[in-house]
Amino acid sequence: xxxxxxxxxxxxxxxxxxxxxxxxxxxxxxxxxxxxxxxxxxxxxxxxxxxxxxxxxxxxxxxxxxxxxxxxxxxxxxxxxxxxxxxxxxxxxxxxxxxxxxxxxxxxxxxxxxxxxxxxxxxxxxxxxxxxxxxxxxxxxxxxxxxxxxxxxxxxxxxxxxxxxxxxxxxxxxxxxxxxxxxxxxxxxxxxxxxxxxxxxxxxxxxxxxxxxxxxxxxxxxxxxxxxxxxxxxxxxxxxxxxxxxxxxxxxxxxxxxxxxxxxxxxxxxxxxxxxxxxxxxxxxxxxxxxxxxxxxxxxxxxxxxxxxxxxxxxxxxxxxxxxxxxxxxxxxxxxxxxxxxxxxxxxxxxxxxxxxxxxxxxxxxxxxxxxxxxxxxxxxxxxxxxxxxxxxxxxxxxxxxxxxxxxxxxxxxxxxxxxxxxxxxxxxxxxxxxxxxxxxxxxxxxxxxxxxxxxxxxxxxxxxxxxxxxxxxxxxxxxxxxxxxxxxxxxxxxxxxxxxxxxxxxxxxxxxxxxxxxxxxxxxxxxxxxxxxxxxxxxxxxxxxxxxxxxxxxxxxxxxxxxxxxxxxxxxxxxxxxxxxxxxxxxxxxxxxxxxxxxxxxxxxxxxxxxxxxxxxxxxxxxxxxxx
Amino acid sequence: xxxxxxxxxxxxxxxxxxxxxxxxxxxxxxxxxxxxxxxxxxxxxxxxxxxxxxxxxxxxxxxxxxxxxxxxxxxxxxxxxxxxxxxxxxxxxxxxxxxxxxxxxxxxxxxxxxxxxxxxxxxxxxxxxxxxxxxxxxxxxxxxxxxxxxxxxxxxxxxxxxxxxxxxxxxxxxxxxxxxxxxxxxxxxxxxxxxxxxxxxxxxxxxxxxxxxxxxxxxxxxxxxxxxxxxxxxxxxxxxxxxxxxxxxxxxxxxxxxxxxxxxxxxxxxxxxxxxxxxxxxxxxxxxxxxxxxxxxxxxxxxxxxxxxxxxxxxxxxxxxxxxxxxxxxxxxxxxxxxxxxxxxxxxxxxxxxxxxxxxxxxxx
Numbered sequence: 001x002x003x004x005x006x007x008x009x010x011x012x013x014x015x016x017x018x019x020x021x022x023x024x025x026x027x028x029x030x031x032x033x034x035x036x037x038x039x040x041x042x043x044x045x046x047x048x049x050x051x052x053x054x055x056x057x058x059x060x061x062x063x064x065x066x067x068x069x070x071x072x073x074x075x076x077x078x079x080x081x082x083x084x085x086x087x088x089x090x091x092x093x094x095x096x097x098x099x100x101x102x103x104x105x106x107x108x109x110x111x112x113x114x115x116x117x118x119x120x121x122x123x124x125x126x127x128x129x130x131x132x133x134x135x136x137x138x139x140x141x142x143x144x145x146x147x148x149x150x151x152x153x154x155x156x157x158x159x160x161x162x163x164x165x166x167x168x169x170x171x172x173x174x175x176x177x178x179x180x181x182x183x184x185x186x187x188x189x190x191x192x193x194x195x196x197x198x199x200x201x202x203x204x205x206x207x208x209x210x211x212x213x214x215x216x217x218x219x220x221x222x223x224x225x226x227x228x229x230x231x232x233x234x235x236x237x238x239x240x241x242x243x244x245x246x247x248x249x250x251x252x253x254x255x256x257x258x259x260x261x262x263x264x265x266x267x268x269x270x271x272x273x274x275x276x277x278x279x280x281x282x283x284x285x286x287x288x289x290x291x292x293x294x295x296x297x298x299x300x301x302x303x304x305x306x307x308x309x310x311x312x313x314x315x316x317x318x319x320x321x322x323x324x325x326x327x328x329x330x331x332x333x334x335x336x337x338x339x340x341x342x343x344x345x346x347x348x349x350x351x352x353x354x355x356x357x358x359x360x361x362x363x364x365x366x367x368x369x370x371x372x373x374x375x376x377x378x379x380x381x382x383x384x385x386x387x388x389x390x391x392x393x394x395x396x397x398x399x400x401x402x403x404x405x406x407x408x409x410x411x412x413x414x415x416x417x418x419x420x421x422x423x424x425x426x427x428x429x430x431x432x433x434x435x436x437x438x439x440x441x442x443x444x445x446x447x448x449x450x451x452x453x454x455x456x457x458x459x460x461x462x463x464x465x466x467x468x469x470x471x472x473x474x475x476x477x478x479x480x481x482x483x484x485x486x487x488x489x490x491x492x493x494x495x496x497x498x499x500x501x502x503x504x505x506x507x508x509x510x511x512x513x514x515x516x517x518x519x520x521x522x523x524x525x526x527x528x529x530x531x532x533x534x535x536x537x538x539x540x541x542x543x544x545x546x547x548x549x550x551x552x553x554x555x556x557x558x559x560x561x562x563x564x565x566x567x568x569x570x571x572x573x574x575x576x577x578x579x580x581x582x583x584x585x586x587x588x589x590x591x592x593x594x595x596x597x598x599x600x601x602x603x604x605x606x607x608x609x610x611x612x613x614x615x616x617x618x619x620x621x622x623x624x625x626x627x628x629x
Numbered sequence: 630x631x632x633x634x635x636x637x638x639x640x641x642x643x644x645x646x647x648x649x650x651x652x653x654x655x656x657x658x659x660x661x662x663x664x665x666x667x668x669x670x671x672x673x674x675x676x677x678x679x680x681x682x683x684x685x686x687x688x689x690x691x692x693x694x695x696x697x698x699x700x701x702x703x704x705x706x707x708x709x710x711x712x713x714x715x716x717x718x719x720x721x722x723x724x725x726x727x728x729x730x731x732x733x734x735x736x737x738x739x740x741x742x743x744x745x746x747x748x749x750x751x752x753x754x755x756x757x758x759x760x761x762x763x764x765x766x767x768x769x770x771x772x773x774x775x776x777x778x779x780x781x782x783x784x785x786x787x788x789x790x791x792x793x794x795x796x797x798x799x800x801x802x803x804x805x806x807x808x809x810x811x812x813x814x815x816x817x818x819x820x821x822x823x824x825x826x827x828x829x830x831x832x833x834x835x836x837x838x839x840x841x842x843x844x845x846x847x848x849x850x851x852x853x854x855x856x857x858x859x860x861x862x863x864x865x866x867x868x869x870x871x872x873x874x875x876x877x878x879x880x881x882x883x884x885x886x887x888x889x890x891x892x893x894x895x896x897x898x899x900x901x902x903x904x905x906x907x908x909x910x911x912x913x914x915x916x917x918x919x920x921x922x923x924x925x926x927x928x929x930x931x932x933x934x935x936x937x938x939x940x941x942x943x944x945x946x947x948x949x950x951x952x953x954x955x956x957x958x959x960x961x962x963x964x965x966x967x968x969x970x971x972x973x974x975x976x977x978x979x980x981x982x983x984x985x986x987x988x989x990x991x992x993x994x
Binding site: 093094097167168172174175178181182267268269270271272274276280281282283284285317318319320321322323324325326327349350351354357358361362365366368369372373375376377378379380382383384385386387388389390394397400401404405408409411412415416417418420421423424425461462463464466470473474477481485486488489490492494495496497498500501502503504506507546547548577579580581582587 | 650653654669670671673674677678680681684688692695696699702703704705712714715718719722723725726729730733734736737740741744745746747750751752753754755756757758761762765766769770773776777780781783784785787788803804824825827829834863866867868869871873875876878879880881882884885886887889910911912914916917918919920921922923924925926927929
């Protein structure tokens, strides 16, 4: 253990010393806009992410109107959508594809990557490891502002007369490369690519910071084996992002070349618009390989933070240690590694060599094992707990349920033989919306409910939280569960209308149900938005440790200033999951309580650590329980 | 006017909701500031616990009810040999996963109910148990290994090379239609093509210097022989498309610049399927499964499966593309023109008009 806790003593000290006068006055601009305080940046990410989520949700409801009620006259949307509503009051078929594309792009990247990781990695890493701020506050600020610029570019593409990108969020060329194939591949696609390039820069700046901070700025005693699972999850997420996003950057760059400079990386043998294009020798499959080399790890970039957040919340509210801490870390590590070698399961029927298909099927199904371990460990954590259903806990349990329901259908899709029929049907839509979309979204909501008191110093309203949870939980199931049936029946995704095929003419009832459920679910999010905004200003003032949690962030003042702790950063003496320890006075022992203060509950090997603690407290041993010199 | 009234109504409703919210929170504040020492545990705790149980029972009930009563509506009939295998695999996987799903769901929601907060109880400090963890690592691993190997066997058989006798048919995707090219009855081989040779009439991009191209014919429907291996040669002209034959469990992308293929054996004729489904209007269909633009949802091609004899008879009746477009004889190299005329069965009087045009194209050779 000792080898993993290498701290630079001088570093810790220098931090402590200027910690006392850390909250430099600053004006409005440096405090709220161009702030280098990780907590402010986290809130910026959160609020931007919430605005994107709202927009992404509204887009989905618009295309659900078309799918659920294909005969409906939607002329009333004309004041907003203008020319995208056809003369007979229908959504334009090409705009439908644009809606689907932008919904996917927004939700995957802007909400569940930036909104989730950006918010909670920023907010929790320094607070939970005991650091004054990120390793580089300036880079952290840059990270947000690159994201903001990216958001502006992506948002502005919605207002183009040719519409935003419309080739699906996976932007497969040649469709995305040829403006003559679809309008959205004109300026809309250019802006999409520019926005994503900025987005990737933002993600990399953030990721480098998260990794550096976790490795270098842990407080005295905070060894890797004492990190809360949230931090482990953010740490793995950042590493996965750092390794995979550059590949998307390369893919996007080559696509920009193909689109604007006449290269043929992805284009070959194309006859379109009455002429044969000069491009020869490119491969559309190359793009798919590059895209999914990011795209699949991206699924885990989205999911791992949610797994970390819910692990923490479920342990806290079950009043039990998370079951199998090491197995939880191990399975996240295993998932993070495997996430790089499963990408081609998205490509079983693209004409890729079938032998590759069998290799990727093998690797894909292996990833189900660590995922199953996580679910079993969650369930065992609930067993014999003393469960408090805070809104955060409700969303965490909901997350586990989605992770299970959506994860299990991955066993079908990962099997290449079965995937032949299910590929690109609603079965896939159901699968990934549950396992990565809804699960991560619930992780994010759980995180907001749980850490709102630390973010804003006030409590959110519980009852509104309960109502929000139950409508959303049931609503999400009503939206995505019926899609399994529609998918088994073979309905392809990204279809504007099913009337052209006898084979896909059924299920108007289920499609209506899905659309109605989607509208209600979106409506319930306004309860949350109201609760969020109202509670920032009028919520009940938060107690110091409202959830009786063990982690370090609850040792900061109600409104922590830049620098987080007014005095010295507390040292850490134990792992974060000492809940309901036999013999203890309370049912939780925070990480900063030394074993010497809890002789009644110490386990035998913990008593031996007591003599090392005095060293640690005085700061001489650089925060590490280490044999005497 | 009506929108205004609706708008005002909504505003009023929101206002009332807000007032109710304010009132109840104020009442709550006055009532139990002292009593409510614990932020996290409230009187709603047992309600939430019970709701999870209700949700579990209701949800699983709906799931089983719908899955059994509507089985026929979501389970499309299968009409290919490998489709029967993959369907079997699908339902085996379904059996395994539903058992796991149901057990885990029940256990989880019962735990959430049973171990809800009680003031007099303390949670069990139970940080790990290596035997348990080992067990639920190994058991899923074994189950998955079995699924992987059955899946691999099916996948390898499906993707193995087609036999020499397979019926070769070419499918071409373009925005937003499919075209079908048959190799023709004389040589049974598809002629070469080149995307640069595509024009308004020569939509295949047929390379007429290849003598196998002379008897190739175009069809507006995909005809398939029952019980015979079919090898689909798939390509795309403009963007990605995907050949999707739902009843045959066939899906393969059409990629510009990279021909792909899929082999399968249809097992039921259209007539037999009409009897099986009890729908006299039943038709097989080919759809596009890869987003390709505005008309993606409308790329339908009718599919007909016939007994081999009927299929051969249908093929014999079709006219070669070259016969329908005799002007293109001028693109045939002079030394092959005789062969072309015979293979395509072009009547003599059509050929008479040609030489002038032919010599001009000859000059460029």
